[in-house]
Every structure is written in C-alpha cells, then in structure tokens.
Amino acid sequence: MYKRNSGGWMKHVDFIILDILCLQVALTLAYACSGYGWDIYTPILYRNVAMFLGLADLMLLICRETMKGVIRRGHFREFTMTVKQAVFIEGIALLYLFLLQEGQNYSRPVLLLMPVCYSVVAYAVRELWKWHLQKKKTSDEGKSALLIAASEDVVERVVKTIKENNYAQYIVAGVSLIGGGKYSVGEKIDGVPVVAEEAGIPHYVCQDWIDEVLVVTSDEVPYPGKLLSQLMETGVTVHLGLAKVMSEPGKKQFVEKIGPYTVLTTSINYASSFQLFLKRAMDIMGGLVGCTITVLLLPFVGTAIYLASPGPIFFAQERVGKNGKRFKMYKFRSMYMDAEARKAELMKDNRLGDGKMFKLDFDPRVIGNKILPDGSHKTGIGDFIRRTSLDEFPQFFNVLKGDMSIVGTRPPLISETNLYELHHKARLAIKPGITGMWQVSGRSDITDFEEVVRLDREYISNWNIGMDIKILVKTVMVVLKEDGSM
Numbered sequence: 165m166y167k168r169n170s171g172g173w174m175k176h177v178d179f180i181i182l183d184i185l186c187l188q189v190a191l192t193l194a195y196a197c198s199g200y201g202w203d204i205y206t207p208i209l210y211r212n213v214a215m216f217l218g219l220a221d222l223m224l225l226i227c228r229e230t231m232k233g234v235i236r237r238g239h240f241r242e243f244t245m246t247v248k249q250a251v252f253i254e255g256i257a258l259l260y261l262f263l264l265q266e267g268q269n270y271s272r273p274v275l276l277l278m279p280v281c282y283s284v285v286a287y288a289v290r291e292l293w294k295w296h297l298q299k300k301k302t303s304d305e306g307k308s309a310l311l312i313a314a315s316e317d318v319v320e321r322v323v324k325t326i327k328e329n330n331y332a333q334y335i336v337a338g339v340s341l342i343g344g345g346k347y348s349v350g351e352k353i354d355g356v357p358v359v360a361e362e363a364g365i366p367h368y369v370c371q372d373w374i375d376e377v378l379v380v381t382s383d384e385v386p387y388p389g390k391l392l393s394q395l396m397e398t399g400v401t402v403h404l405g406l407a408k409v410m411s412e413p414g415k416k417q418f419v420e421k422i423g424p425y426t427v428l429t430t431s432i433n434y435a436s437s438f439q440l441f442l443k444r445a446m447d448i449m450g451g452l453v454g455c456t457i458t459v460l461l462l463p464f465v466g467t468a469i470y471l472a473s474p475g476p477i478f479f480a481q482e483r484v485g486k487n488g489k490r491f492k493m494y495k496f497r498s499m500y501m502d503a504e505a506r507k508a509e510l511m512k513d514n515r516l517g518d519g520k521m522f523k524l525d526f527d528p529r530v531i532g533n534k535i536l537p538d539g540s541h542k543t544g545i546g547d548f549i550r551r552t553s554l555d556e557f558p559q560f561f562n563v564l565k566g567d568m569s570i571v572g573t574r575p576p577l578i579s580e581t582n583l584y585e586l587h588h589k590a591r592l593a594i595k596p597g598i599t600g601m602w603q604v605s606g607r608s609d610i611t612d613f614e615e616v617v618r619l620d621r622e623y624i625s626n627w628n629i630g631m632d633i634k635i636l637v638k639t640v641m642v643v644l645k646e647d648g649s650m
Contacts, residue, residue, distance in 0.1 A: 176231035179290065180222065183231075186289050187221050187253065188214060190282035191274075197281075198273040209266055210274075213257065220256045224249065235294060242294075246287040250279035308375035309487070310334035312356070313365055315385040316345030322380045323354045326422070337374060340365050343385050366394040370581075370589045373488040378422055380405040396430060399590030399624070400487065403427040432593050433625050442629050447563050450570045454560025465496055465554055468545045473531045475501045478558055483575035486595045491567040493575055494558040498546040503529040520583050520613045521576070553643050559598050571632040572597025573620040588613075591620035594627070604638035 191214050195204040205211045225231060230249055237245065257275065261267040314322045323339055338359030341347055347358045360368040369377065377395055379388065379402060395402050403422050420429055435443075466477040479497040482490055506529050507522065514522050527533060532544010549555045562568040568575065575596035581589075601623040602616050623631070 176234055179231045179234055179293065180225050182289050182293060183225060183249075183286055184218050184221050186286040187218060187282055190278055190285050191217070193281040193285070194274045194277035195271075197277055198271050200271065200274070209269055213260065213270070216260055217253055217257055221249075221253055224252055224256075228252075234290070235297065239291065242290055243283075243287055246290065247283050249286070250283045253282065254279040308334050309337040309373050311337050311359070311365070311369065311374050311377045312339040313342055313362075313377055313379045313388075313391070314339065315342045315381040316347075317382050317384065318380055319345070319347070320353055322378075322425075323356050325425075326378065327354065327356070334376070337372070338368075340368070342379070342381055342388055342391070362388075362391060365391060366398060366586055369395060369398050369400050370584060370586065371488070373490075374400060375487045376401040376403060378403045378425070378427070380425060392430075394586055396432075397586045397590070399432045399593035399621075401429065401431040401434075403429050432590060432621070433627055435627065439629065443569065443632065444566075446629070446632065447569050451560045451563035454557060454570075455564060458557040458560060461496075461554060461557060465549060469497055469531065469549075472545045473497075473500055482578060483596070484578055484581045484592065485567055485575055487592055488581070488589075490578065491562070491565075491575075493568070494561055496549055496555040496558060498531060498550050498555045499527075499529045500531060520580050520588065521616065522580075556598055563598065567595070569595040569597045571600055571635050573600050573623065574602065588617055590624070591617055593624050599635060599639040601635065604635055604642055 191210075192202060192204050195210065196202050204214060228249075230245060234242075254275075257278070258267075261270050261275075310326070312319075312322055312326060319339060319341055323336070326334070327336060336356050339353055339356050340358065340360045340362060342362050344362070347353060349358050349360060351358050359372075365377075368374070377400055379392065379395075381388065392402060392404065403420075403425075405425055405427055420427060462477070469477055476497060479495045479499070480492045481495075483493040485491050510524060510527075510529070511522070513524055526535070526541050528535060530544075530550065531546030532542070533547055534542040534544075536542055559568060563570055572595050573591045576592075581592075601619040605619055623635075
C-alpha cells in the first residue's frame with residue numbers, strides 16, 4: 165500500500181507543531197526575564213493571551229503558507245521569515261489586548277521581549293530540525309526502494325535527475341531498459357546497476373525488495389501496456405510518466421511529482437500520512453500491551469514448553485514482510501526441535517498442496533502430539549498454545565520494532581514466496597500482521613491459497629482504521645472460541 169504524501173500545509177505539519185511550541189516557550193521566557201517567574205499559565209490574562217496567540221500562530225502559518233519550501237530555504241531567508249512571523253504575532257497580541265482593553269494590565273517588558281525570544285527560539289529550532297532531516301536523508305531508514313524502468317534514449321537522463329532531485333526519498337535499487345539497448349545486466353548507469361531486462365522486471369520485483377517502480381519512456385517507444393499490467397498485478401506501486409498515460413479501472417490513481425517528473429501513480433491502495441500515523445499509534449499501544457502480557461505469560465508457558473521439550477522457549481524464523489523485506493519473526497516454540505527437518509516428509513499431507521502455504525490436519529511435529537497404535541490422536545501443550553494462540557504473543561515485539569502490524573496479512577516463508585506467481589505478490593503490499601482478514605474468515609477451513617490471496621487483496625484494497633478495529637474484535641471472538649491457530 166502506497167503512502168501518499170500530504171499536500172498543502174499538512175506537508176510540513178512537523179514544522180508547524182514545533183513553531184507553536186516555540187511561541188509558548190518564547191512567552192514563558194519573556195515572562196521569566198521580566199521577573200514574574202516561570203508560571204505564565206496561572207494568571208488568567210497571560211494564559212488567555214498564550215492560548216489565543218497559539219491559535220493565531222497556527223492560522224498565520226496556514227494562511228500565509230509560511231512553511232512552504234521551508235526545507236530548501238537558506239539560513240538568511242529562514243531568519244527573515246521567522247522575524248516576519250514574529251512581527252505578525254506581536255501585532256495580533258497588541259490588537260487582542262486593545263480590543264479587550266487589557267493593555268494596562270499586561271506587562272510591557274513581556275510584550276516587547278516576546279517577539280525577540282520567539283525569533284531566536286523559532287529560528288534555532290527550525291534550523292536544527294532541518295539539519296536533523298538532512299542528516300536522516302543520509303541513512304537508508306524509512307526510504308522506499310525504487311526501480312527505474314526507462315527506454316534507452318532517456319535512461320541516462322532519468323537516472324541522473326532522479327538521483328539529484330528525489331530529495332533522498334528513495335533508494336534507487338536499480339534500473340532496467342524498456343525495449344533493450346546498449347546496456348546489459350550488470351553494467352552501471354551513473355553508479356546505478358542495470359538489474360534486469362524488460363521481460364525480467366516483474367520477476368525481479370517479486371524476488372527482490374522493491375517498493376515502487378518509475379516508468380519513463382519517450383514518444384518513440386510503444387506504450388508498455390503488458391509490462392505495466394504485470395507490475396500492477398504484483399501489487400507494487402507504479403509511477404508512469406504522463407506522456408504514456410492510460411486509465412486502469414479498479415486501481416487507485418493520482419498525479420504527483422517524482423523528482424522533476426510529473427507521473428500518474430497507480431497502486432492497489434494508498435493511505436495518507438495521518439492514516440498511517442493512526443495505524444502505527446495503534447500498533448505501538450497494542451504492542452506495549454501485548455509485550456506486557458508476553459512477559460507475564462513467559463514463566464508459565466516457558467516452563468511448560470521446556471518440560472515437554474527441552475530447548476529454547478522462543479522460536480525465531482525468517483519471514484518475508486512488506487514488498488519482500490525479510491525479518492525475524494518470534495513465537496513461543498510449539499514444535500519439537502526437529503520440526504523444520506521433518507517438514508519435507510510431511511509435505512505430501514499438506515492441505516494446501518501447492519507449497520505456497522503449509523497446513524496439516526494433525527501435525528506430529530507439535531509438542532505432545534502423537535498418533536496412537538489404534539490410529540487416534542493425542543495432543544499436548546504445543547497443541548494447546550497453538551489452539552489458544554498463545555504462541556503468537558512474542559510477535560508483539562515484532563510489532564513494536566515495526567516489522568509487523570497488529571492487523572495485516574500473514575508473513576510467508578521465503579520458500580513459499582519463491583513459488584509465488586505475479587498476482588500472489590500483492591499480499592506483500594503492506595506490513596504483515598498478527599491477525600487479518602484471512603484469520604477471521606474461517607482460517608481453519610480455507611484450503612485454497614487463491615482464496616487466501618483474494619481475502620488479503622480485499623483487505624489491502626479497502627483498508628481503513630475502522631476495518632482494522634473490526635478485524636481485532638473478530639479476532640478476540642475467534643480466539644475465545646479457540647477456532648484454530650492464528
């Protein structure tokens with residue numbers, strides 16, 4: 165799922181919040197320097213002025229678009245913008261006191277010192293925050309992996325301009341030539357490797373960690389319709405230069421800028437920064453609660469596991485996350501130590517027989533599970549913690565780390581994704597979750613992997629916070645009924 169950047173004043177909401185806080189700090193400093201102490205919010209007049217000026221500052225920042233282009237402003241330009249804002253705020257303060265006829269009760273030194281303190285504090289904070297953002301750009305954390313697909317006649321220009329003008333939003337993972345050309349796989353264009361030929365682009369996207377693909381061609385190259393259809397089938401976000409636009413029914417499309425290029429972006433779904441903030445906040449709160457419960461469960465569950473099958477209490481396994489990013493997923497160990505080695509011999513009994521997922525009616529690798537001489541089944545502690553989903557609780561540590569979300573799609577094994585067809589990769593378009601649409605839709609009864617993919621695509625295509633809450637409620641009901649393992 166694509167994170168659509170906020171437009172207008174929301175684009176720099178971080179600077180706006182910091183500026184409002186700086187104004188309150190400036191008022192407090194002016195109040196303290198005038199000899200009245202540090203508690204500006206106890207006197208009713210000063211508290212009202214502080215609240216009113218905070219609101220006025222917010223309106224000025226939005227209406228005057230003060231933060232427009234703030235990242236690219238030089239030091240002197242930033243200082244003049246800060247001083248102008250201080251002058252406006254001072255004027256509003258004078259008007260407020262005049263209209264309320266409270267000027268004689270408000271300290272003159274506080275009134276005169278406030279714009280000076282604001283100019284110094286706000287300017288320093290803006291410059292420090294810009295320095296922090298610039299420093300953050302030098303690391304790969306939080307960046308999207310971008311694959312550039314371009315025709316030979318424009319590829320060198322596209323690679324160069326994207327590297328110079330994407331403001332470190334992307335890691336340029338590689339480049340591929342549409343229609344062939346003089347560059348072969350392994351060569352580099354302006355330091356970026358050619359990673360695939362046109363026919364191999366969809367396979368490369370499926371096998372490597374790619375978040376988005378930028379497609380730019382000239383008028384001389386035919387519309388790459390087949391390639392775009394294949395890419396969209398994988399669920400990856402596709403940016404297409406507007407010179408080659410065609411409508412894609414059933415897809416979310418909008419126009420935006422990628423470096424200097426105006427593109428039509430097509431994605432299985434997109435979310436605003438605020439929506440993703442809410443989802444992450446819910447993950448953090450849920451993760452903290454889940455980790456606390458995990459710690460409380462550890463002495464009991466851990467002891468039971470160790471007594472039944474001596475060895476590590478926790479089980480860590482490499483899984484595939486959003487857009488192919490790999491991570492270690494943690495669980496309480498519910499299987500014997502040789503479970504992975506025995507998986508191959510049990511594959512013939514897999515209910516989802518194509519190998520893209522693995523599920524048995526009765527798994528003898530689970531701790532305590534036995535097939536008795538009369539053919540009946542005996543279960544133990546492993547079956548209990550799986551049936552009650554207790555084994556899932558350590559995954560809340562993955563949620564806090566940011567590898568997983570509470571609600572999403574289940575993270576597959578690397579061996580499973582190696583068997584994926586193009587449309588299967590769409591289920592990797594979001595962070596994997598502890599629970600999701602498939603898990604609350606009769607997960608014990610679904611044996612068709614295509615149905616699993618359909619449910620996952622339905623979740624991604626229609627995602628909103630309300631849907632996550634509904635799934636969480638259903639998950640609680642499913643676990644209470646012990647309706648299979650998560």
